[in-house]
Structures are given as structure tokens and as C-alpha cells.
Amino acid sequence: MSVPPEVAVRFADVVEARGEVTVTVSRDELLETLAWLRENQGFTFLSCVTATDWPGNDPRFWIAYELRTIGGPVRRIRVKVGLSEADPHIPSITGPFPTANWLEREVFDLYGVVFDGHPDLVRILLPDDWEGHPLRKDEELGGVNTRYHGAFIPPVDTRTT
């Protein structure tokens, strides 16, 4: 999909790559951007909310919102917001898009990004008393203590059994 002309005019940071359009905005503009895309461009359906972690960079977290049209040929657009490591807060979009409820909880659970205004921001995939956010890049895969209920399970490379 090519960049719709109105989108190119309205936003400063619009990139088209591999047929996908990405709009980058600040978190203060997020709600307004999504509302505008929804009302004026027909992107009424939210497919996905997710994050990527780039430790050592600022912003460290990038939250990506995948929007699409529904009815007729699908057009898609991605809205991205960068968040600093010191202040990983972003407004929740569960008001205009109720489907974001669980998707935002998942990002909170796995990345530790806080969605301000979310009605029930608790862990979703991991137990409530889990420590840490496993999809962050500084969390190792395997060989870590099972940080749950105080259990200590030694890493595989230090075990005798």
C-alpha cells in the first residue's frame, strides 16, 4: 500500500517500506492520531499491539499498533511510539479500541510497559507474583532461576543432575 496523501500531509514521520506504511508519533499524540486515522481514513479495526526492546538506545521500547480497514480490500497502517527506559508509560487505548485490553496487558506482562488508564492492568500470561519481564532483551533464555514462589532452580550448566 502506498502512503495515503492526507497521511503524508498530516504526519511528519511517515515511512513506506515493503508495501507497509508506518507512522511514528510521540506518546502525547497517540490517542489523537488513532482517532484521526479511524475517523478520516477508515482504519477502524485494531489488529495488534506489541512492543520491541532495544536496550542501550533511547527510546528503548517501541510500541507498534497495527490498524486495518474492515470490509473490502484491506489497507493497513502501523503507528509506532517510542518510550524511554526511565519512563515506560503510554496512554491506554482501551477506550476507543476495547480489543487492546488483553494486548496491552500482554505488553505490560512481557515488557513492563505501563499503559496509563488501562482498566485492569495485571499480568496475563505469567503468574501474578512473577518477577521481571521475560521478553526484555536483558532477560536470558534458560539458565535463569525460576523466579516464582521463591523456588531456586539452578541453571543447566551448573547442575549435576
Added chain:
Amino acid sequence: METDPVLRDQTGEIRQETMIINMGPQHPSTHGVLRLLLELDGETIVGCKPIIGYLHTGIEKTTEYRTWQQGVTFVTRADYLSPFHNELAYCMAVERLLGVEVPVRAQALRVMLGELNRISSHLVWLATSGLELGAVSIMLYGMREREIIMDIFEAVTGLRMNHAYIRIGGVVMDLPDGGEAKIREFLAVMPKRIGEYETILSKNPIWLERNKGVGVLTEADALRLGVTGPMLRAAGNPADLRKDAPYSGYETYEFDAITRTESDAFARFEVRLDEMRESLKIVAQCLERLREPGPVMVDDPKIALPGRLSVGPDGIGNDPEYLRHIMEESMEALIHHFKLATQGVAVPAGEVYSAVESPRGELGFYVVSNGEHRPYRVKIRDPSFVNLQATPIMVEGFLVADAIASIASIDPVMGGVDR
């Protein structure tokens, strides 16, 4: 005793006259390890909170520590009832990052197996939801026909589930000898069998009583909650990615997107039955196209894994001819094999979102590469995960027994929900 805040009423007091029960996670009627916290007033559900995560296996994290090619073997295990769709959506994402065009024959094979998979997934849904509502015979029939498809999958890919058959750049191998005959046999018996399911259930007073008007989710609510697939189509919206955003050549096949308008569990039953018929149509068209021989993997030694498989007396395994070639004849071939199998392929930096229509709706993969030999991020947008959010709105105000029918009509697969 502490109670979940969701189950408290507005005043913050616990209502004394209601009862809170746990349905699941180990309950035979919750399709795997789904737990529902139900607040009951007599037999009526006044509050519902789904609790998930019991099957979380960290598939997304694991892919970040393996090569791009190995990723296929992990994502296929997410929604274990539709492995081909997981593989396809992942491979399409990586192929878009690489800028690779997949051979026509491989696309036809992908479509054919995807549609057979759609039928087998719908059959599991039919069998289990029938069983949950007391129709034991439909369970036996559904599983019987699914077994035929499993045999086809085993003959074609070597495995009944988690095939890792679709690879980046194509598929791993062509149809085996006799594969086409097996599929034609299935195409010959299946329409009659679908008719039998209809005969057994469509006018069955118990089935109608349990499904009609149960688990209603209107089109507007479905769209707000991000619900896709048969649930949305049963609410009158024809959204189907195979039609609206065709991939793998779907635009060249003749089939219909099935819709109903009643938005209840029975409408979903009808949609799924008719979808099986449409899938049979597509499979028949695929077989016609597969008469044309051709490559099934992209002709690029830097992307296509060099290892070859063949059918031996004990099933599908390493091709002895190829093993002799790399072990005895060609040092270069061995080095190439070793390099690609251990280091893998480097994928240009970038991000893509590719989506396919799985048996449950929009299955999307958001894949990010930083230019290395391993994915930087693989996010699976699983339709079961999103659709399951609609549970409370579908069951509140209904009886406990209706919750079973409602959840069955969502067709959630917990492997996909929890990943």
C-alpha cells in the same frame, strides 16, 4: 478472604448471595487449560473473568535465540490445530523481509494443505463441541474424518502435527507418490460426510435448543473486540483475509466467504460446516494446478536449506543419495550445508506484519529483523487470544450450561492463546 476486584460489585462489598466458582483450568469442557472465574446467582452467570497463561511456553522468546529457518519449528506449535497456517504466516513475513518470490507450485501446495488443515481444525471443533453438548456420535464421526486428513498430512510431511513443512522460500518437499490419490479419495467421501453431520445436528431439537440464541455477539461488538474469523462472519460481516487481502494466489481460486446473520452459536456451526465445503472446492482446484510440475523451493542456495528428504521404508527421513553426496563426494557441498544449517540466513533489517486467515480468524505475525541471522522479535497475533476476550460479554446473563456452548463456539486453542 480476598476476592478478585472484577467480581466485586460497585460498592466494593462482596455480594453475599452470589457464589464464585472456578471453571477450569482442568475442566474437560474448556478446550484445554482455560480457567473461567464465574460469579453465579443460582445458575445464572452474573460475572465472568477468563484467566489464561497456563500453557505459556515462551515461543516468541525462543525464536529470538534460533535461526530464521528454525523459527518455523517453533511457531508451528503455537496454535497446534492449525500448524500450516502458523508456518505460512511466519514464512510469508520472513519472505517479505527477504524480498523472495515463492514458486507457483509451492504456493498451490501451501494453499491445499492450509485448506485441508482448515477442515481438520473445524472437524476437531465439531467433534469436541458436540461431545460437550452430549452428542457423542458426532465426536466419533468428526474424529474419524479428521484421521483421514491426518493420514494425508503424515504422507505428505512425515508428521501428523507440527509439520515444519512450509519453509522460508517454499515447502520442504513435493507431494509423495500416491499423495494425490489419497487426497482425491478424501474429496470423494467428504461432501457426503458433511451432509451427515448436517442431518444429525441441523434439525436435532436438543442441538437447536442448546445453540440457538446462545453466545450472541453482534457484529458491532465483535469488531470493537477485534474478533475475526467464523465468529465475525456468523455475525454478518464477510471479512475474510483470503478474499480481502489475498496471499499465496487465493485471488485466483473460486470460493465464497460464508456468512450468517444470527450471530449465535448455531450460526457459527453453520458457517463452519459450509466453510468445510468451500475448502473442499479449493483443494480440488489445487489438485488441478498441481498437475503442472515445477520447483517447490526458491532457486537460491543462500536461502533454501540444502538438506533433502525422501521417503524410506520407515517413513520420511534424510535422503541417502544426498547424504552420500555431502559426506563422500563434495567437500564444498558439506561446507555449504554446515554453514546454512548452523549459521542460517541473514535477513535484511526491517519490520513486517503478515496475516493469513486461519480457521479461527486473522493470524498475524509481526516480525522484526536487525539484519542478523536470528529474528529480533516475533509477535504472534493469534486469533484465539483476541477472540477469547469476548467470553464475558457472551456468557454473562446466561446459564452455566450455556457458557459451555458459548466457549465451544469461540473455538479457542489454548496453545495459540498462551503461546
